[in-house]
Amino acid sequence: MASTSLSTRSIGRLAALTGVKVPTIRFYEQIGIMPAPERTASDRRVYDDAALRRLSFVRHARDLGFDLDSIRSLLDLADEPERPCxxxxxxxxxxxxxxxxxxxxxxxxxxxxxxxxxxxxxxxxxxxxxxxxxxxxxxxxxxxxxxxxxx
Amino acid sequence: MASTSLSTRSIGRLAALTGVKVPTIRFYEQIGIMPAPERTASDRRVYDDAALRRLSFVRHARDLGFDLDSIRSLLDLADEPERPCxxxxxxxxxxxxxxxxxxxxxxxxxxxxxxxxxxxxxxxxxxxxxxxxxxxxxxxxxxxxxxxxxx
DNA sequence: CTTGATCCTCTAGTGGCTAGAGGATGCAGA
DNA sequence: TCTGCATCCTCTAGCCACTAGAGGATCAAG
Incomplete structure (x- = not known):
């Protein structure tokens, strides 16, 4: 397994890294595709590496044309590696x-x-x-x- | 020119003839794709042959994937046969x-x-x-x- | 200290319909 | 005539996946 880096980033940085626009990330949070992240003292969202991985997953799935409902199911599956695929x-x-x-x-x-x-x-x-x-x-x-x- | 028959029909009949659903016809009227038709004494819409032809045109264009804005332009053109195509x-x-x-x-x-x-x-x-x-x-x-x- | 980028929440709009509430009318059979 | 169902009316809200904009706070560089 690769080393899991423990960095964090702002929503704009996450957007740049994944290619998902800032309002879209907030939208994904609103509809439960992305979990609500931690916040700074001044209420800014802070994203960890798990969030980065999850959003990349979503982005790739959207690129392949999956609808958000399918992506929800795929995310559930991806979170439980022991289940049959x-x-x-x-x-x-x-x-x-x-x-x-x-x-x-x-x-x-x-x-x-x-x-x-x-x-x-x-x-x-x-x-x-x-x-x-x-x-x-x-x-x-x-x-x-x-x-x-x-x- | 072919003989122009002078029959009329209800919205349901028009829907059956064109394959466009009743609420969609009303929607087309609302957004100006179809003109507001005559009404009976009890406020029911009555469609003439011109309406039938126009809605068939719209339906075929939608079948070919044109968006409603393009269809608006095409309808304008179709109404003026002398303009260059x-x-x-x-x-x-x-x-x-x-x-x-x-x-x-x-x-x-x-x-x-x-x-x-x-x-x-x-x-x-x-x-x-x-x-x-x-x-x-x-x-x-x-x-x-x-x-x-x-x- | 100022400027501009980034962030926040909230609402409303996009396209092309579709669904449903709540009611009026029309038409066929008993 | 009554009953019952189909069709019609208007109006509002919802669908998907975002996108745009208002109105304001905060941050980072010069």
Missing amino acids: GEANAIADRHLAVVTGKIARLKALQAELSRMTAECAGGRVSACKVIEVLHDHDRCGADHGGTRSDF | GEANAIADRHLAVVTGKIARLKALQAELSRMTAECAGGRVSACKVIEVLHDHDRCGADHGGTRSDF
């Missing part, structure tokens, strides 16, 4: 499926959008393929039937 | 670039996530690749440096 895998798998689905939908959109813009000759709106496709969905390739959900 | 094309092109960027980022995430889950042997959390990668970003393939933005 099936749950962590399940969370990651679920997220992977979501990501894969999004890619598929976005690719369909990409195809449709490039068809739209490629076919437009650049005349007047009355002859514009972009507007036309939007007006008359039958002229659109794919069937984006039900779920708009998110992108 | 360059602006419509520009909006679509900008959106296409956004979509293409999202696909690229999501593919990187997909690769990282599947690597994470594939390498996990299914033991305890202490040996879990998923948790490990999240803890130590250096073991992660890609560099998701700055922008988390949206997914």
Whole structure:
């Protein structure tokens, strides 16, 4: 195991170290993702190394697109090394499926959008393929039937 | 020109025809995407064919991932067929670039996530690749440096 | 001592809806 | 005619993950 340094830092320093913005750190504290840290006499937050590790974890998970609820579960798991890791895998798998689905939908959109813009000759709106496709969905390739959900 | 039928319908019927939910139609009216329609004596909304066409347009544009601000611009353009369509094309092109960027980022995430889950042997959390990668970003393939933005 | 960076709390806004309260109206069957 | 349910109305609040700004205290450098 590496030596555990015992330094502390302000919220701004923590923000710089992790790439998480200062208001976001306070927000994470408010919603319980980060624990309330110690304070100086003048009420400033002081973060220890555990906080630094935890926030880095959160940041990396957010970078990978996990929502804060999943991150809460992953943090709980990370705190108990003896538990089996099936749950962590399940969370990651679920997220992977979501990501894969999004890619598929976005690719369909990409195809449709490039068809739209490629076919437009650049005349007047009355002859514009972009507007036309939007007006008359039958002229659109794919069937984006039900779920708009998110992108 | 095709014959313009002169039928009308309730908000529920309009919702069924377009696939846009009733509260969403009211919301679109509130924010000015849809104009305030005529009302019956008992204050119920009555939609004509122009409203039906406009809402279908909005729905298709949303399906393609355009945000409501872009849709506002596209609606303005669609209402003036004599204007040149360059602006419509520009909006679509900008959106296409956004979509293409999202696909690229999501593919990187997909690769990282599947690597994470594939390498996990299914033991305890202490040996879990998923948790490990999240803890130590250096073991992660890609560099998701700055922008988390949206997914 | 002054200046400017950083910190504090608090509220409100973003996008694009969705959910629910609390009530009025409309329409079909018994 | 009554009953009951579907649909409609307005209004407010909530969702996610932040972000922005007001209004003020404190700190560190020159």
